[in-house]
Amino acid sequence: MLGRDAELAVMRTVLAQVHEHGAAVAVHGEAGIGKTTLVDEVRRMATAAGFRVLTCVGVQSETRVGLAGLHQLLHVVVDRVDALPQRQRAALRSAFGIGPDTAPDRLLISVAVLGLLEEVAQTRPLLLVIEDVQWMDQPTVNMIGFVARRLAETRIVLLTTCRTGERDPLAPFGMRQIRLDRLPDAVAAELVTGLNPAMSREARARVLAEAEGNPLALVELTRGIEDRGLHDATILPDRLPLGVRLENMFAGQVDALPEPTRDLLLLAAVNTESSLTELTMAGARLGLGLEQLVPAEDAGLVRSVGHRLEFRHPLVRSAVYGAAPFARRVAMHRALAEALADDPVRAAWHRAAATVGRDEPVAADLEAAAERDRARGAVGDAMRSLERAAELSPDPDQRGRRLGLAAEAARQAGLTSAVDRLIAEAARASADPVLHANLVLTHIIMATNANLPMRGLVETVAVGRAAVPHDLDVGAATLVQAAFRCMTDGAAPAVRTQVEHEIRALGLPAADLRVVLALAALDPVRHAALVTPALRATAAHLPALPPIVAAGIGEAAESLHAWDLAEQGWSTAAEAFRRDGAVADHAMTLGRLSRVRLTAGRLSDAVSDADQAGRLAEELDLPAIAAHSAVIAARVHAWRGEHPRAAAELERCRELAPAPPAMIVAGRHWAAGLSALAEGRHQDALRELEAVLVHPEAGLLVIGDLVEASVRARDTGRAAGWIDEVEAAARALDSALLWMLAHRSRGLLTDQAEEHFKRALAEPGIAGHQLEAARTRLAFGEWLRRKRRIGEARDEIAAAMRAFDAAGARPWAERARTELRASGLVVQRRTESRLAQLTSQELQIARLAARGHTNKQVADQLFLSHRTVSSHLYRIFPKLGITGRAELRDALEAMPGE
Numbered sequence: 001m002l003g004r005d006a007e008l009a010v011m012r013t014v015l016a017q018v019h020e021h022g023a024a025v026a027v028h029g030e031a032g033i034g035k036t037t038l039v040d041e042v043r044r045m046a047t048a049a050g051f052r053v054l055t056c057v058g059v060q061s062e063t064r065v066g067l068a069g070l071h072q073l074l075h076v077v078v079d080r081v082d083a084l085p086q087r088q089r090a091a092l093r094s095a096f097g098i099g100p101d102t103a104p105d106r107l108l109i110s111v112a113v114l115g116l117l118e119e120v121a122q123t124r125p126l127l128l129v130i131e132d133v134q135w136m137d138q139p140t141v142n143m144i145g146f147v148a149r150r151l152a153e154t155r156i157v158l159l160t161t162c163r164t165g166e167r168d169p170l171a172p173f174g175m176r177q178i179r180l181d182r183l184p185d186a187v188a189a190e191l192v193t194g195l196n197p198a199m200s201r202e203a204r205a206r207v208l209a210e211a212e213g214n215p216l217a218l219v220e221l222t223r224g225i226e227d228r229g230l231h232d233a234t235i236l237p238d239r240l241p242l243g244v245r246l247e248n249m250f251a252g253q254v255d256a257l258p259e260p261t262r263d264l265l266l267l268a269a270v271n272t273e274s275s276l277t278e279l280t281m282a283g284a285r286l287g288l289g290l291e292q293l294v295p296a297e298d299a300g301l302v303r304s305v306g307h308r309l310e311f312r313h314p315l316v317r318s319a320v321y322g323a324a325p326f327a328r329r330v331a332m333h334r335a336l337a338e339a340l341a342d343d344p345v346r347a348a349w350h351r352a353a354a355t356v357g358r359d360e361p362v363a364a365d366l367e368a369a370a371e372r373d374r375a376r377g378a379v380g381d382a383m384r385s386l387e388r389a390a391e392l393s394p395d396p397d398q399r400g401r402r403l404g405l406a407a408e409a410a411r412q413a414g415l416t417s418a419v420d421r422l423i424a425e426a427a428r429a430s431a432d433p434v435l436h437a438n439l440v441l442t443h444i445i446m447a448t449n450a451n452l453p454m455r456g457l458v459e460t461v462a463v464g465r466a467a468v469p470h471d472l473d474v475g476a477a478t479l480v481q482a483a484f485r486c487m488t489d490g491a492a493p494a495v496r497t498q499v500e501h502e503i504r505a506l507g508l509p510a511a512d513l514r515v516v517l518a519l520a521a522l523d524p525v526r527h528a529a530l531v532t533p534a535l536r537a538t539a540a541h542l543p544a545l546p547p548i549v550a551a552g553i554g555e556a557a558e559s560l561h562a563w564d565l566a567e568q569g570w571s572t573a574a575e576a577f578r579r580d581g582a583v584a585d586h587a588m589t590l591g592r593l594s595r596v597r598l599t600a601g602r603l604s605d606a607v608s609d610a611d612q613a614g615r616l617a618e619e620l621d622l623p624a625i626a627a628h629s630a631v632i633a634a635r636v637h638a639w640r641g642e643h644p645r646a647a648a649e650l651e652r653c654r655e656l657a658p659a660p661p662a663m664i665v666a667g668r669h670w671a672a673g674l675s676a677l678a679e680g681r682h683q684d685a686l687r688e689l690e691a692v693l694v695h696p697e698a699g700l701l702v703i704g705d706l707v708e709a710s711v712r713a714r715d716t717g718r719a720a721g722w723i724d725e726v727e728a729a730a731r732a733l734d735s736a737l738l739w740m741l742a743h744r745s746r747g748l749l750t751d752q753a754e755e756h757f758k759r760a761l762a763e764p765g766i767a768g769h770q771l772e773a774a775r776t777r778l779a780f781g782e783w784l785r786r787k788r789r790i791g792e793a794r795d796e797i798a799a800a801m802r803a804f805d806a807a808g809a810r811p812w813a814e815r816a817r818t819e820l821r822a823s824g825l826v827v828q829r830r831t832e833s834r835l836a837q838l839t840s841q842e843l844q845i846a847r848l849a850a851r852g853h854t855n856k857q858v859a860d861q862l863f864l865s866h867r868t869v870s871s872h873l874y875r876i877f878p879k880l881g882i883t884g885r886a887e888l889r890d891a892l893e894a895m896p897g898e
Helices: 005-016 035-047 068-076 077-081 086-095 106-118 139-149 185-195 201-211 215-227 242-255 259-270 276-284 290-298 314-323 326-339 342-351 358-374 379-392 396-413 416-429 434-450 457-468 472-489 493-504 513-521 524-536 539-545 545-557 563-580 582-599 602-618 623-640 641-658 660-678 680-693 698-703 704-712 719-733 735-749 754-762 770-786 788-806 810-822 841-848 855-862 867-879 883-895
Strands: 022-027 052-057 128-132 154-165 175-180 302-305 309-310
Touching: 005 154, 005 175, 005 841, 035 128, 035 841, 052 068, 052 290, 052 867, 068 086, 068 106, 068 128, 068 139, 068 545, 077 086, 077 698, 086 106, 086 855, 106 139, 106 493, 106 582, 106 602, 106 788, 106 867, 128 139, 128 623, 139 175, 139 379, 154 810, 175 309, 175 513, 185 704, 201 215, 201 855, 215 242, 215 326, 242 302, 242 493, 259 276, 259 309, 259 314, 259 326, 259 493, 259 545, 276 290, 276 309, 302 513, 309 314, 314 396, 342 563, 358 379, 358 396, 379 396, 379 416, 396 416, 396 434, 416 434, 434 457, 434 641, 457 472, 457 493, 457 602, 472 493, 472 545, 493 513, 513 524, 513 545, 513 641, 524 545, 524 719, 539 698, 545 563, 545 582, 563 582, 582 623, 602 623, 602 641, 602 841, 623 641, 623 660, 623 810, 641 660, 641 788, 660 680, 660 704, 660 754, 660 810, 680 698, 698 735, 704 719, 704 770, 719 735, 735 754, 735 770, 754 770, 770 810, 788 810, 841 855, 855 867, 855 883, 867 883
Parallel strands: 022 154, 022 175, 052 128, 128 154
Antiparallel strands: 302 309
């Protein structure tokens, strides 16, 4: 291929290595530089090497048509969807409109796309060609980006092209880059001479000067001279930007065609598909037939490939559309709307494109299209349909309502940048108080998950209050969200009092769950006697409640330190969100569940949930959830003595959330303080742990670490006051964990500690907090040894050591061993468990597989492709010293902590 040998050599190597690993390559260059020619040559090479090739092309008019590119890419292999796990299969069927609507999350569809491509690549290697990604619809771009990051263990090569000067939407995904430069002068001259050896020297020089080394320009300018039988430069256009000059040349070729041919080309240009069937149906309404394409085919402007019509170059399509009068474009859109009656979503978009000004029936059609989009999981498409429907709405309240729905759809789609814009436009369009309350609810959830600035609490309360007379449920929901914000933000007492006043002013019964949740969030200590029994009464009904309510119960139970109920609430919500394909909400609840399990001392469970929540959150661009997960992981690594990993997670948290909410700030200080305490940096530990006190909930739980750090740093002046506050909370909340921490802390402060330690260990329910119980036994055993009660000391310290070993809390296990040696026992260093060699994701997969789940069932649970699960198991078996799946359960049961 003339002048592109180096680029072809790169692609030849990439294709040759596909059996070792997949790859993603992005080709950049200006219009006409040879991207399509390069792709065609790579396609030829791949086909000769036994690859299957799937292709899609971005089209300027399709950028707002969701999943257009995905449909184009996968329509010939979608029959393989039955090989996928059940939920992924249902998601992809829904997205393609070939099965029941399931409203799948975009991440679930992305996993399904990857799984389908991996399945296709099992029989022979696969080349994916995505041309003109700058015009690809955003949902397809998201899914292609998801696939691009996961090609290392596949037999798939992804090749994309993007026009220089346009934004490359795949740039964040780290693809290998090939940049096509203009041809060197000698190569350009050789090309022109080969195209028209008889051209005069002057004409050749003008062509070379005008084309500026652009291959398409060289071909088209030379062809323009040749077609006219001229050998001079008089017919060349004035000097304009190269893309404009090329488009003008194509427009000139189109102008030379008969009018019916031009109309049929325009119909093809405005369509969002290249189907000849659709072109025939729409053309018939205008008295046009496919035979009228012949002049355009003879001129080389279009070609038919199977059942599709392809323009020779994107600039041809652009020239056809740009040169057409507005009235003709409108006529074409109307004809397509009539022809596509069986596809109401696309028909609605064509009616909208043919509409000037505002039109309520067309707006209503687009809103109905948005509902269909939402039902098949294309919430980003729903947002675009609703936004266009709002533009067409004559009534301001309808316009505002549709913009509000668009904002919520954007939030669900993870289109964070669009949410605030749509909220602001909706607020300007209508003064409806219910709309404004719904906008606040959308904003709160988006800002919480994406770690963005929040509206003021006072404003939130005012908006909720204003909505109550018009819609009690919406107003109450807004006020309950304000109550939870008081808890997560550590709001001042005066603000909490104001929110409580508004909640009580609703006139709801005291047992109403909304009132119970709000009071638990606002002041759990003061309201514990009322709300704890009411919340516990819901435990039996949790699976029947909406998952968002179960999550609210989990959060309220945390504030009451009812940790068993908190785990029930969060785990019920997480499973329901997972089952429903609501991945963003699933990630949020998994993150909170990881915190509950860390509080229980189940380190493996906690880090497993945190890692999965963080992985999903980063895929969905939800930095607050990812940052919270990093904090939990950092605390787990601190418990395990993996201090570099703890520090790395804290740094990742800072990058994800530079200005985090109070809960994450407290978690960061706690992880750093725990790590310092385990390393013996007691002054650093005291400083970090004291900073946790600013958060009311975490400030109670940190007391055990904080008092130990103050004792070891010989700075105990404030410790008694801290313990007094914890004891008051423990008394009101009747919390076994808080009582144990308070009694242990008292024991650390006095030489007459026996009664305090015994009371701590006698608290009912402490078995649910195994590591804190072990810390208490270790502290008691150390005190007993100092009192020379060696036998009793050994019993307590040995029990603590076993618990630390089982949980993997190495620093504390080693401290217990040191104490036992000091008491005269010979204690061997514990052999590292094979389990420690597994990553968190491998551990999740191993556990699920050991319970009898198939690879496809595991994939559905963890949002992975089933081929990825298979690859992980292939690595897990040797790490555990086993040879197959049948041995997994025994291998895990034989290992401590499992």
